[in-house]
Amino acid sequence: MANLDAAFSALADPTRRAILARLALGEATVMELAEPFEMTQPAISRHLKVLEGAGLIARRIEGTKRPCRLASSAVTEIDQWLAMLRRALEANYGRLDQVLADMNPKK
Amino acid sequence: MANLDAAFSALADPTRRAILARLALGEATVMELAEPFEMTQPAISRHLKVLEGAGLIARRIEGTKRPCRLASSAVTEIDQWLAMLRRALEANYGRLDQVLADMNPKK
DNA sequence: CAGTTATATAATAAACTTATTATATAACGG
DNA sequence: CCGTTATATAATAAGTTTATTATATAACTG
Numbered sequence: 001m002a003n004l005d006a007a008f009s010a011l012a013d014p015t016r017r018a019i020l021a022r023l024a025l026g027e028a029t030v031m032e033l034a035e036p037f038e039m040t041q042p043a044i045s046r047h048l049k050v051l052e053g054a055g056l057i058a059r060r061i062e063g064t065k066r067p068c069r070l071a072s073s074a075v076t077e078i079d080q081w082l083a084m085l086r087r088a089l090e091a092n093y094g095r096l097d098q099v100l101a102d103m104n105p106k107k
Numbered sequence: 108m109a110n111l112d113a114a115f116s117a118l119a120d121p122t123r124r125a126i127l128a129r130l131a132l133g134e135a136t137v138m139e140l141a142e143p144f145e146m147t148q149p150a151i152s153r154h155l156k157v158l159e160g161a162g163l164i165a166r167r168i169e170g171t172k173r174p175c176r177l178a179s180s181a182v183t184e185i186d187q188w189l190a191m192l193r194r195a196l197e198a199n200y201g202r203l204d205q206v207l208a209d210m211n212p213k214k
Numbered sequence: 215c216a217g218t219t220a221t222a223t224a225a226t227a228a229a230c231t232t233a234t235t236a237t238a239t240a241a242c243g244g
Numbered sequence: 245c246c247g248t249t250a251t252a253t254a255a256t257a258a259g260t261t262t263a264t265t266a267t268a269t270a271a272c273t274g
Contacts, residue, residue: 005119012116013262017188024195030221043263045222050261064220064271072196075189081124082182082189088131089179120232137251150233152252157231171241171250216274223268230261238253244246 003055004081007074010054015039016047020056020070027069110162111188114181117161122146123154127163127177134176 010016019033034044048068051057055074059066117123126140141151155175158164162181166173 004124005121008115009119009261012112012119014112017111020192024191031219040264041221042223042265046262049222066221070192070196070199075192075196078189079193082185084131085127085177085182086186089177089182092133092177116231138249147234148251149235149253153232156252173251217272218274219270219272221269221271224266225264227264228262230259232257232259234255234257236254239251240249241251242247242249244248 003074003077006050006054007056007078010050010056010074011078013047013050015044016051016056019044019047019051023057023068023070027067029065029067033068110181110184113157113161114163114185117157117163117181118185120154120157123158123163126151126154126158130164130175130177134174136172136174140175 011020015037018036022028022033022036030041030044030048033048034041037044048057048059051068052059055071055077057068058071059068118127122144125143129135129140129143137148137151137155140155141148144151155164155166158175159166162178162184164175165178166175
């Protein structure tokens, strides 16, 4: 549950979501990830640290480079939590049906 | 996209997730929602405002009460965004299969 | 090896977030 | 109408996050 905090708050930032969207296309180094943003390299390094801490990305060491790729653990955890809300929302529609059914009761 | 910021950052807080979990069981008033927490009522009112602003809950006015219930719009939007990551993660496994296949090439 | 490239870390300022207390508002019950 | 209940708002203090600059480290390149 503590990890959901990290995962959701990592996703709350548009720069970080853009980084993830870029990584959805495939692995990329820090410099490649930084390039499209009007932001310094240290700022991107920090965002990557946040994403890694949240379990949203993983990194390899390759010489002087640190290629990043998407990781699945956090997405799985988030999906499981959201499933609860989805179920509840569906159940609420079910309840509405129930209410409508009860308006014309048997007896 | 601006709304994803609000939705994810609303979900980043454990108190707010607990409120949503409570609402998954059905509608509740502000006082009912506040009761399990060691936190003042104004603090809960603020959390509810954040959840409402993110499109995660909706509220009715019923006399002096403001019963809250789950709303679906934000969940839908989040799901759509996460679907992109899920697709990419699956594609990455696909790529791994590809790599393994390429290790024993036709020619 | 000297210079360059890729990345990380630290100090710090600015901008947000969250909780508290105090207070306001508005409907309810007698 | 008065007191109470349900909720919201404002001021504010404390804590957190984010970006910047400056600097460090470590691997590559000629």
